[in-house]
Amino acid sequence: MSEFVSGFVSILGRPNAGKSTLLNALVGSKVAIVADKPQTTRTAIQGVYTSEHAQIVFVDTPGIHRPTSPIQKRMMDSVRASLDERDLLLYLVDATNTPGEADREAVSVLNHTESPVILIVNKTDLLENREQTLPAIEFFRALHKFEDFLPVSALDEEDVTKLRELITARLPEGPSYFPADHITDQPARFLAAELVREKILHETRQEVPHSIAVVIDKWEEDDRLIRIYATIYVERDGQKAIVLGSGGSMIKKIGTAAREEMEKIFGIRIFLDLHVKVQANWREKPAFLNTLDWRTMAGRDD
Numbered sequence: 001m002s003e004f005v006s007g008f009v010s011i012l013g014r015p016n017a018g019k020s021t022l023l024n025a026l027v028g029s030k031v032a033i034v035a036d037k038p039q040t041t042r043t044a045i046q047g048v049y050t051s052e053h054a055q056i057v058f059v060d061t062p063g064i065h066r067p068t069s070p071i072q073k074r075m076m077d078s079v080r081a082s083l084d085e086r087d088l089l090l091y092l093v094d095a096t097n098t099p100g101e102a103d104r105e106a107v108s109v110l111n112h113t114e115s116p117v118i119l120i121v122n123k124t125d126l127l128e129n130r131e132q133t134l135p136a137i138e139f140f141r142a143l144h145k146f147e148d149f150l151p152v153s154a155l156d157e158e159d160v161t162k163l164r165e166l167i168t169a170r171l172p173e174g175p176s177y178f179p180a181d182h183i184t185d186q187p188a189r190f191l192a193a194e195l196v197r198e199k200i201l202h203e204t205r206q207e208v209p210h211s212i213a214v215v216i217d218k219w220e221e222d223d224r225l226i227r228i229y230a231t232i233y234v235e236r237d238g239q240k241a242i243v244l245g246s247g248g249s250m251i252k253k254i255g256t257a258a259r260e261e262m263e264k265i266f267g268i269r270i271f272l273d274l275h276v277k278v279q280a281n282w283r284e285k286p287a288f289l290n291t292l293d294w295r296t297m298a299g300r301d302d
C-alpha cells in the first residue's frame with residue numbers, strides 16, 4: 001500500500017502564461033479568476049487538491065514583472081513569498097510566445113530558491129504539434145536547472161491529470177493539511193469580489209482593467225439567499241461611464257454574469273447590488289491599498 005503524500009506547490013511565471021487557468025484545472029474548481037489581460041491576479045491564491053492518496057496545496061501567484069508602482073510592488077512581494085519552503089515549483093511559460101529578454105529576467109527569480117522546479121510549457125492546444133515547444137524548452141533549460149519539463153494545455157483534462165501525477169510522484173510522505181472538502185483559502189466574499197472584477201475585465205477594453213478594484217461593502221446570508229453589496233472603484237469619470245454603459249447596460253451585464261457564476265459556485269441564490277465610485281489614483285495610495293488588503297481583501301466584517 002502506498003503512503004499518503006502531501007506538499008506545497010507554487011505556480012509561477014510571467015503574466016498571461018495561464019497560471020490561474022492551470023490552478024483552477026488542477027484543483028478542479030474555480031478559485032482564481034482568469035482573463036486575457038496581464039496582471040489579472042493580484043494576490044497569491046491557494047487552491048487545494050485532495051485525493052485518496054495525496055493532498056496538493058497549490059499557490060497561484062501574480063505574474064512576474066518589473067514593479068513600477070506600489071500595487072505592483074505588493075504583487076511582486078507575494079511572488080517572492082511564494083518561493084519559500086515549497087516542495088515543488090511549477091514555472092509556467094506560454095508556448096505561443098518566442099522567449100526573449102523578459103523571460104530571461106523573469107526566470108531569474110528562481111535563483112532565489114532551492115526548491116525543485118518543473119518547467120511547464122502551456123497552451124500547446126494552440127500549436128500544430130508539441131515538437132514546436134522544443135526551442136522554448138531548450139531556451140529555459142539553459143537558464144535554470146529544472147527537475148523536469150512537460151508541455152501541456154491547461155484546457156486538456158488528460159494533460160492536467162498527467163501533471164497532477166507528475167507532481168504527486170515528487171511529493172514527500174505527509175499529512176492531510178486540510179479537510180478533503182477544503183478547496184481554497186479565499187473567503188467567499190473575496191471570490192465574489194474577484195468574480196465581479198473578472199466580468200469587468202472581460203467586458204471592458206484597454207484603459208479600464210488595471211484601474212478597477214472591487215470591495216464588498218455588505219454580505220447578508222440566510223439559508224436561501226446571499227445578499228451582496230459591492231462597490232467598484234475606478235480612477236476616472238470616463239472609466240465610470242464605461243463601466244456603467246449607456247443607460248446602465250454595461251453594469252447590468254456585468255452584474256448578471258457575476259451573479260450567475262456565483263450562484264453556480266456557491267450553490268445558492270444570490271442578490272447582487274453593484275455601485276461604481278471614482279477614487280482617483282487608488283493604485284498609488286498605500287492607505288487605500290491597505291483598506292483593500294490584498295491578502296485577505298474582504299475580511300472587513302464591519
Ligand SMILES: Nc1nc2c(ncn2[C@@H]2O[C@H](COP(=O)(O)OP(=O)(O)O)[C@@H](O)[C@H]2O)c(=O)[nH]1
Nearest residue numbers: 016017018019020021034035036123153154155
Ligand atoms: N488556448 C489556451 N488558452 C489558455 C490556456 N491557459 C490559459 N489560457 C488563456 O490565457 C489567458 C491568460 O490566462 P490566465 O490563467 O489568467 O493567466 P495568468 O496571468 O498566468 O494567471 C486567458 O485568456 C486564458 O483563457 C491554454 O492551455 N490554452
Ligand SMILES: [Mg+2]
Nearest residue numbers: 019020040041
Ligand atoms: Mg493569474
